[in-house]
Amino acid sequence: MENIVQQDISIRFENITKTFGSVIANEKITFDVYRGEILSLLGENGSGKTTLMNMLSGIYFPDEGQIYINGKKVTIASPMDAFKHKIGMVHQHFKLIDVFTCLENIVLGIADKEKANKNNARKAIKELCDRYGFEINLDKKVYDLSVSEKQTLEILKTLYREAEILILDEPTAVLTPIEIRKLFSVLSNMRKDGKTIIIITHKLNEVMEISDRVAVLRKGQYIDTVKTSQTSEAQLTEMMVGKKIVLDIGRTEPKNMEDRLFVEHLTLTDKDGTKVLDDVNFIARSGEILGIAGIAGSGQRELLEAIAGVKPGYKGDVIFNRPKKNLPVSFFHKTYREVVNMAKKGAFHYENGTPVDFTGMSSKKIKELVNAEKIIFNENEIYNLRNLNPRTIRELGVRLSFVPEDRLGMGLVGNMDLVDNMMLRSYRKGKGIAVNRKKPEALAEEIVHELDVVTPNLHTPVRKLSGGNVQKVLVGREISSSPKVLMAAYPVRGLDINSSYLIYNLLDKEKQDGSAVIFVGEDLDVLLALCDRILVMCEGKVSGIVDARTTTKEEVGLLMTKKNEDEEETGGESND
Amino acid sequence: MAVLSSLPGVITLSVVFLFGCIGETISEKAGNLNLGIPGIMCFGVVGGTLGSLIYMRLIYPVMPVTANAFGLVEFISYALLILLGIVFSFAFGAIGGLIYSFLTTTLKANQNVTGLAITTFGAGIGDFFMSLLRSGDGFDLCERVGKIYGFHLTNATLSDKGLIYDDANWHMGFISSNNPVANIFSQPSLVYICFILAIVVFIVLNKTRIGLSLRAVGENPATADAAGINTDKYRYLATIVGCGIAGIGGLFYLIKSQGSWDGTYELQSYGWMTLALVIFTIWNPLIAIAGSILFAFLYSIPSYLNVDMVTGMFLTLTPYIVTVVVLIFTSIFGKKNVLPPGSLGVNYFREER
């Protein structure tokens, strides 16, 4: 690879800056891409890789800075402009029309009549396929294609539009090892042909395998570009994650640890048939924070949603171990009938430990017993939450709270006010057909007061609040039921420092109060400073569980990008 | 035999459906679920009548269509009549389409509500202007125009104002006789135009670049946009052309009813039937030819068959029931290519960049 003389500059980024609101996605990025090379653009989530490339392909327009193609200043304001400059991008989410055939998708939107002619196109595409080694049936409908075929189609689309610069966003994320090899061989063919290829990725092994040079971004800033032959995975990891930053998060020692939640062999397959979760096993303990690290889309969200019952249909077990607490039954919130129903399951015993036998007991007698607080829950109840929906889970008495990633789309209803959002979980409480808004109102008031939520009043629709306040409302509601398991997905995303720290402290407080906290985060520094243990996920699998107090960022970073070793080998073998 | 002899009538009715169906198919293929079709057809009636009025005032006095004689002048006169009718009904329908597209595409208004508003508006315009045009001066223009367009159907003699003919099947070259099979082919020229149009639209939609882009806009506007297609332009174009074609359906309604006019109620119900037909024919203009004949057959068969009223009315209900069944069937078992266009009824916003 080094033999290739790389003097021709194909693309030059000069001081590119892009901000979204207050978030700086790219800050003064300057570097060159040579013609006829494969450049890997490496970085963690949110490091601004995709944003930068979207500016090259006309999706975004830079706030500042200048892009040069072949030494000329260019303006790329729309995808059409990008086509004109022979830039083609294959997005992570394919932009294809399902009901069209491959050929129709390729010629779609081409202005030139000759080129758009299907017969001409067919010939030309066949030529392209022969030249680069694609295999595709042009008359197949897109909905019949596999993921890798769709990707091939996307690449063909750009090539047919005579792209000289090809950008691939996480191209291997959805492919099997064999398909990855095929893709790589195609890419090398294209490199030989003098095309410039940029791959956005975070997988170090692939970076080492395919690319000529690696450009690294970190938190929106350009770090450096190195030749692949002169670097190592360790060096790249360090460039990617940076040096350890000391965060002042008051982490308490775990105490009263109990095994609270057992996740066993959890496997989830999505609609396309790909495994988003593959045999996930772990135990969450009370009194500790279990962090989950991983590149975005490695299955963290699906894992939490599966446990919370939002995404049923998985294989495996989620077993909840009820904490030992001897509490008397009361009629306050449940009817006589419910008590009896629970009794049938043997859930109660007397204070002295003998189980309660309700058979033949008169209702009066039962009521007396209950009112005298003589009947007590059984200890150590174990529930399998497999494929239960969130409501059923709550009805079982399992207090499992979940702060989802999508706050206004899932956790809260944007158009409802604070009070109504407080009731989301609990509106079915109490008898009768009417909802009781008194308690939610009190709760809303308490949360607004305790967490300093800035809101005009309790009846403001939550979508009108700022991001940090929305998150306070959501987290406040979720912890208000004093959960036994608290799961939070990216709870500090988009928040300012103060709100973030408030959230960290709340999580830590919950941990001290004895709940098992599961925290999905993206900032490794935070994960290391806040959590007790860190579970690292990679492509739907658990690639390791490490002790947060002793591990290093590099170790976690490597685990994040490393696939299961055996898988790698079998993949390689079958290819040979 | 009853079935056979009913066919000419069935075909004339089916053409009203077919025009509407073709128009709506084009619009829906681009993603606009236009519930305003009944109103659009009313627009078309007004336009068609206006066109005919112009013909009667300006051209007919110069180039009268007389009986028996058939020469170049008569041919031009007749062609102009057809042309004026088509152009005006198309234009009026297109105006309706323009209003609809402006509201839904540019102003991003809800498609269902806009469609219903167009229907109300169109019905008003239809009733209002038709009564205006009809009562304008001494003779009933609509009736006359209807009879000129459809004269070979009735073989009636119009003697007022000198429009006289006896046996005027000359214009399509088919001789009317007592043979019902031959009668099937002796239709107003718009019937043939309509069938040809269905085929043309099918080819344009499925075999050309414009059709490809148009379907892409209806399936997935975001993708089409990324591929460099001007989605707004296509939605405007499809809806305007579609509504224009549906407008010609309104004109043909007038011909079908031989110029008699009794308010927009019946035409509106035909318009709704058209919407059903689009679903029934799974957005395919070729199937629409057969579908519209079937619908028209079910709709008009009771008057040809010797069945009692109740059975007959049950039969007229069948198109709707069949449509419901098709709707359910496609939603349950539908393969992707018989499902409605992906973004049907949904306006496209491009995210701010």
Added chain:
Amino acid sequence: MIKNNNAAKPLPTEKAKKEKKKLFHVEKRFNMALWQSVLVRFGFILVAVFFGLLVLTMAYSKINPFVSFGNLFIGAFGSLDKFLEFLRDSALLLGVGLALIPAFKMKFWNLGGNGQILAGALVCVMLMVELGGTMPDFVIVIISLVAAIIAGAIWAAIPAIFKAFFNTNESLFTLMMNYIAAGLVGIYIYWRFPDESSIVPAQTHGRLPILFNSNVLIILLVATTFVGLFLYLKYSKHGYELSVVGESINTARYVGINSKKVIIRTLILSGAICGFVGFLIASGIDFSITKETTHRGMGFTAIMAVWLAKFNPIISIGTAMFITFITKGMSQVQMSNSRYITDDSATNIVMGLIFLFVIASEFLVEYKIMYNKNGKETDIFEIIGNFFKKVFGPVGRFLKKVFVPVGRFFKKVFTAVGRFFKKVFVAVVRFFKKLFRIKDKPEKKPVKDAIDSFDEDSIEDSEPEKSPSKKATSGKKKSQKEGK
């Protein structure tokens, strides 16, 4: 100019960048005050009415637009009878609108109001015909009321079930159901009255009782339904579930609401109310049935009414009355010019224009158009607003002085009324609670066959309740956290 033009021109950068900023561009608006949006809409409505009357005037030079404008009011308020009829028609339209609100709140496009009304009316008339004379009238009224409600509910439930399970397109389905219902009406008429020129003669048995005037009871019944539905939507658990499902299916999934069940349940309610309206029309007004019993497609008109009201029941009262006002007024206009206008076309034109204009005005409410002058962007509304402020500022201040006290007074009155209803409702709920508690008793045998799930979050709740310190401590805990 408003459209986002993506035809690209590769121009030198600096120039291109400036050109990208167009003279006008459109942004989503989040914060329009209510009075502003009302002002915009009313402005457009006025323009529409003006256009409508202009069309009439242009068409018939003999019609005086000012007289016509006056006739608009005479139609609705000309006499007590006219006024009551106006109220009754508004009530019926509102009734249908109410039926549609829950469905639309769930993004279920129920275009089948007409069919559901017809189904209810048909069943009602059938019972009036068949049972008339065989039993006391009030029994017939009750039976036909129940039957009409059930019929309407069934008519709506069919598309709802297919929507919930197979995602069948509901707008087209309900549309077809309209025609099937109309067809059934025709069939019934021909089947039952083949000789009498296919008209159902006005029935004398099973009529709705008359209270003062034949219209008053209908108005009261719809008013009661309104209150009931309003409370249902606002204060019931079902109503709450419904708004969650309507706002976000994902949130419904997140809390475990079964959205299929909610869709079907809501549509049954929607259809039931439509059936009820059908009953009111058949049993209280027409005593007969035709295909046009729905008064020129009330189902569609009601859609416009509630859509204009943004699916808010209270604002719907206003829009329903407004639409009825225009209808009644225009029919008066038509009647006074019956020599020229022979049908209801004028009404339809004005109504259509109003609808179209209001739809267009939505754009101004939801988006703001930014005017770009020398790189500085200002909302064109602001520009207009500033102009008006300058001109009308003093007038506004005066009006404010006058209207603020009036507003305050009304607020007081309405809160009092609201509180009263709340009390009544709570009492009713309590009564039902008691009723159900009593019914609970017979089921109390402790049986061995286990039922897997419990109702309600019973165990969970008992815990915080039993530890009263919980709330206090949690408060403390939080303040501790913040102390950190």
